[in-house]
Amino acid sequence: MSTSSRTPLDHIRNFSIVAHIDHGKSTLADRLIQTTGGLAEREMSEQVLDSMDIERERGITIKAQTVRLHYKAHDGETYILNLIDTPGHVDFAYEVSRSLSACEGSLLVVDASQGVEAQTLANVYQAIDNNHELVTVLNKIDLPAAEPDRIKEQIEEVIGIDASEAVLISAKTGLGIPDVLEAIVQKLPAPKSELGEKGPLKALLVDSWYDTYLGVMVLVRIIDGVLTKGMTIRMMGTDAKYQVERVGVLTPKMVNVDSLGPGEIGFITASIKEVADTRVGDTITEDKRPTAKALPGFKPAQPVVFCGLFPVDAADFEDLRAAMGKLRLNDASFSFEMESSAALGFGFRCGFLGLLHLEIIQERLEREFNLDLIATAPSVVYHLTMTDGTTRELHNPADMPDVVKIDKIEEPWIKATILTPDDYLGGILKLCQDRRGIQTELTYVGKRAMLTYELPLNEVVFDFYDRLKSISKGYASFDYHLHGYREGNLVKMSIMVNGEPVDALSMLVHRSAAEKRGRDMCEKLKDLIPRHMFKIPIQAAIGGNVIARETISAMRKDVTAKCYGGDATRKRKLLEKQKEGKKRMRQFGKVDIPQEAFIAALKMKDD
Numbered sequence: 001m002s003t004s005s006r007t008p009l010d011h012i013r014n015f016s017i018v019a020h021i022d023h024g025k026s027t028l029a030d031r032l033i034q035t036t037g038g039l040a041e042r043e044m045s046e047q048v049l050d051s052m053d054i055e056r057e058r059g060i061t062i063k064a065q066t067v068r069l070h071y072k073a074h075d076g077e078t079y080i081l082n083l084i085d086t087p088g089h090v091d092f093a094y095e096v097s098r099s100l101s102a103c104e105g106s107l108l109v110v111d112a113s114q115g116v117e118a119q120t121l122a123n124v125y126q127a128i129d130n131n132h133e134l135v136t137v138l139n140k141i142d143l144p145a146a147e148p149d150r151i152k153e154q155i156e157e158v159i160g161i162d163a164s165e166a167v168l169i170s171a172k173t174g175l176g177i178p179d180v181l182e183a184i185v186q187k188l189p190a191p192k193s194e195l196g197e198k199g200p201l202k203a204l205l206v207d208s209w210y211d212t213y214l215g216v217m218v219l220v221r222i223i224d225g226v227l228t229k230g231m232t233i234r235m236m237g238t239d240a241k242y243q244v245e246r247v248g249v250l251t252p253k254m255v256n257v258d259s260l261g262p263g264e265i266g267f268i269t270a271s272i273k274e275v276a277d278t279r280v281g282d283t284i285t286e287d288k289r290p291t292a293k294a295l296p297g298f299k300p301a302q303p304v305v306f307c308g309l310f311p312v313d314a315a316d317f318e319d320l321r322a323a324m325g326k327l328r329l330n331d332a333s334f335s336f337e338m339e340s341s342a343a344l345g346f347g348f349r350c351g352f353l354g355l356l357h358l359e360i361i362q363e364r365l366e367r368e369f370n371l372d373l374i375a376t377a378p379s380v381v382y383h384l385t386m387t388d389g390t391t392r393e394l395h396n397p398a399d400m401p402d403v404v405k406i407d408k409i410e411e412p413w414i415k416a417t418i419l420t421p422d423d424y425l426g427g428i429l430k431l432c433q434d435r436r437g438i439q440t441e442l443t444y445v446g447k448r449a450m451l452t453y454e455l456p457l458n459e460v461v462f463d464f465y466d467r468l469k470s471i472s473k474g475y476a477s478f479d480y481h482l483h484g485y486r487e488g489n490l491v492k493m494s495i496m497v498n499g500e501p502v503d504a505l506s507m508l509v510h511r512s513a514a515e516k517r518g519r520d521m522c523e524k525l526k527d528l529i530p531r532h533m534f535k536i537p538i539q540a541a542i543g544g545n546v547i548a549r550e551t552i553s554a555m556r557k558d559v560t561a562k563c564y565g566g567d568a569t570r571k572r573k574l575l576e577k578q579k580e581g582k583k584r585m586r587q588f589g590k591v592d593i594p595q596e597a598f599i600a601a602l603k604m605k606d607d
């Protein structure tokens, strides 16, 4: 495709799709690609979808959803529609906001049988913050449970936007898709460029990913000027220079072009070694004729949650390192560094953008790389002010300095939005209250309650989300964003098994909750750790003070033969291990603790 005659700005529309999970964003995107591709070149559509399937198998669908579509509108003109995909989850809020700032409008997709959910709200407000015009789309109207009129009212009431002209569609059957395309052209604004093609290059780094064949690919949105092949560019945030090797667009197949001009979205490659060298939100300019001012709002992604990941089998350490390196190739926001733990041996301290991010990485390591892992309690990043006035960040409770040297500890707080059917409100209020939450709002959306709470992230990282889902039988939806740091009365609680501290179980807790948490933990460990040939005391302590204690009594001789894990029968244990494969056990001093004990011990009780 040639770009020698540049598409005028008023024939371009850049948009994203905002929706709650499962409301049909991917299905709609596929339909838009299929409909427009199919119209232009019939036989190409199959290939397009095929190439996407391969990408899907490789697990890079996210990137493939950023596409350039050609659409012939009712006015007879052909428009370029650039669909920019946004990550669907709150953990990636900053990436979402950058993607949104690369476009002028959004399709707000709401499931016509479900209505507005917590993520709908969070995402739509972000779009509004980015000055987006919105086209409201009610999806799944093929479902008997669809109530488009009621949902329209709900959207007007809850979000406060006009939904009278909402487009009714079924992404599944294809119904209404042409109306969506027409609405994009009619209702969403064209991009603007102050300095136009002649200005110095100013482009937004929207996203980057690693392609096996092409290396690091960078998705850009041109604001001013022209980005051409062979040009030497500069990343203003990192001050790194690169020569552009390839310029292209995704249709969703990669198509090379000579250049990209104002308002356009495309990708470049430039011998960039790692995704980590590219920062989402950075400004790209031409090295020899730079733009006067970088785009506002650039900030590198900051890990919010940390946890230690250790191989169950110490021999897997190098494999774990290699696997993490591979994942990081495509995910610059995941960080890891080597850590050694007295109890768990060698492993890595890892940083994540949030809980879901942590779960995704952990699951991928276990599933795709076939690793057995022990994860320590997730910890948030605390800000410590020392008595000498210096400040430092604490990522690992095990590294907590001596309390007499600490002046104050600050912890991150979040602002959470929860939408729930009325029936479960009581249970959810109690959950939030138990987790030190401060209620800021309670309103009704039809029969559903909308709650906003301020909560310490420390209380959410354990199993808040699981608890919320179980209390509401899966009906409540939840969304959050970071809301700053506040001082807290926090103490480090250590757990000792048979007199040995188990560093992987130490945690910072609020003083008011310490005793209960300590007691729960000891009780749980008592049930989870198998009996040994001797008595095992389990203690929770703050500093030198034991705040809770349980004892596992010694096992009686006659049952030894049936029991797993007695230390007197090492040889047999080894044989068993070989026979049954890797048992997830860890030895602490003389005591074996099964891995399930770690996970289970970290889940809290709320009753």
Ligand SMILES: Nc1nc2c(ncn2[C@@H]2O[C@H](COP(=O)(O)OP(=O)(O)OP(=O)(O)O)[C@@H](O)[C@H]2O)c(=O)[nH]1
Pocket (backbone or CB within 6 Å): 019, 020, 021, 022, 023, 024, 025, 026, 027, 028, 088, 139, 140, 141, 142, 143, 169, 170, 171, 172, 173
């Ligand atoms: N009946 C019906 N089902 C639909 C329609 N659109 C999507 N679905 C189904 O709804 C489910 C979720 O659709 P997706 O497109 O994966 O939703 P999404 O919002 O992209 O979800 P994530 O990718 O998980 O964020 C899938 O099982 C789809 O087949 C529709 O118009 N009608």
